[in-house]
Amino acid sequence: MNAKARNLLVPSALAIVALFLIFAPLTFHRYGLYISSQWAVMTIAAIGLNLTLGYAGQVSLAQGAFVGIGAYSAAILTTHGWPLIAAIALALVLCFAIGWLLGYPALRVQHHYLAFVTLAFSTLAFLVFRNESWLTGGTEGIDSVPRPSLFGFSLAPHLRYYYFCLFVLALVTLATLGLVRSPWGRAFIALRENPIRAMSLGVDTRRYILMAFAIGSALGGLSGALYAPLVGLVEPPAFALTLSFDLLMMVIVGGAGYFIGPFVGAMIAVLLPDWLRFLDRYYLILYALLVMALLIYSPTGLVGVADRFFIRRRTKAASTARAALSASMESEGA
């Protein structure tokens, strides 16, 4: 493959994926659309966690709680007659602020300790969702969350709501792409690779750690605000610790620190259990086995597998090129 063809490969692959995401759902039924929308919504939350974990290297087991905070914000506001846009704004601001505060422990402790602080936060958030009935409806939750309308155009039909989620996902993707390519993104990676070295090079590590948490959490909130109208029902068990585990699994299984990792990971976590449903009651057993097998085979996730494959091919191509070059030089010299 020459360089020109390779330069075309990535954009054309992206174009095919985009066309598929736009046109394939036209043929989907109700349930297919629901699953596809769920993929888009969960991908947004996973992108946020990938920023915090994959780029900035801060382990968080609280992303599910932020999805919950976003979902409850949307459910409470829209059932009181506010537009969804207001709810999204509230979810973003609220989760950004709480995420910022949750970042403070990260300034003191790292790695597994941080994982446990965020785990504790998740549990506390779940207890608040379940117990503060005056606000959250308690164990019954809040039902019949309405789908929004945009400039008088109703998004209630499943296909339209899917496109709305896809549109928001596209916005988030572009914004995140800009972020990770900016000096901020480089500062995040410096933080992940070696915090002390980053600090000695003049990176304000304090601010970037808090920022990584805040932005990642805000995306969790956004995802939740889209989740509430999608499902229509917001209840505490949906945002228990399991969701945080699932989101973390999505990021790692997809490939932490790779930009497309969360997209792939969310696909695995949302679609794979569904494809395995023909196995009836064995499907979760097989799903868990597949996740373990994948992680044993490639701890850097699915994108890591592809990455290794391409690197190997590139090294191979480079070494054949080198061999050919030295051979031609030798023949010239002879």
Add this chain to the structure above:
Amino acid sequence: MANFIALVIAGLATGALYALVAIGFTLLWQTSQTINFAQGEFVMLPAFFMLAAMNLHLPFWAAILIGIALSTAILGFAFKKLLVDPMLQHGVLPLAIATMALSTFLKESVKTFYSAEASPFPSLAPDMDLHILGVAVSWQNIAVLAVALAAMLALQLLMNRTLLGRQMQAAAQNPLAARILGVPVERMILYTFLINGALVALASLLITPIYLAKFTNGETLGLAAFVAAIVGGFNQIRGAIVGGLLLGVVDNLAAAYVSTQYRGAIPMLLLIVIILFRPNGLLGRAEERTV
């Protein structure tokens, strides 16, 4: 006051169980940086081994031995060889995620292949109360406390008084130096996994009569073990014991005096406060950091 003392004793019994589970958790962390998110399910499972053995009409004591043996083999040996060893060199996080998947696997397997319903489980002690000085203590709790404390004492003696235990400690604290001094580090690490397998089986035997055997039993227990391990000090067995006992008492008192709704919040607040102000736990030492 009598009520308070009864609550504390019941709390100590629960705490001794937490401590058993937390010790194993700490051991795996010390020797091989394994954060085992399936530790709760590890406690849930051996009870089902024992039930399965009893379904084959074996007596209770034989079922207990089979349960402990199977647990040591599967949750100790096989867990290390099949999951931990291949993933160890790739860092803490992928392995932690794999243990999350393992916990789903164990839970769903029990639910699918055994039963989704709770099954009764025979108790070691009669279902009666002992009255001392006006305080009612259940025999169940006394049995739990006695067995758990005996197990912890035996483990402490093994760790501190025998060559094997010293070698295990050396392997945990400084694998390189231990290897140079001729300690078979690999085998010592394997032993800690086997010990964990036996400890969770023991915890399973003690806790299942109280909660009945159900596939969801591990969920709260695993969390309690994390909290106990961290509160006490993530890198010390003594820490796990203190953390477990403290957590059990706090948990029981909170349920009685604070509110049942927010009972679960107290251990979490304890965890956050400890991590923020004493990140190495009550008894822990600082871990070295690399630049």
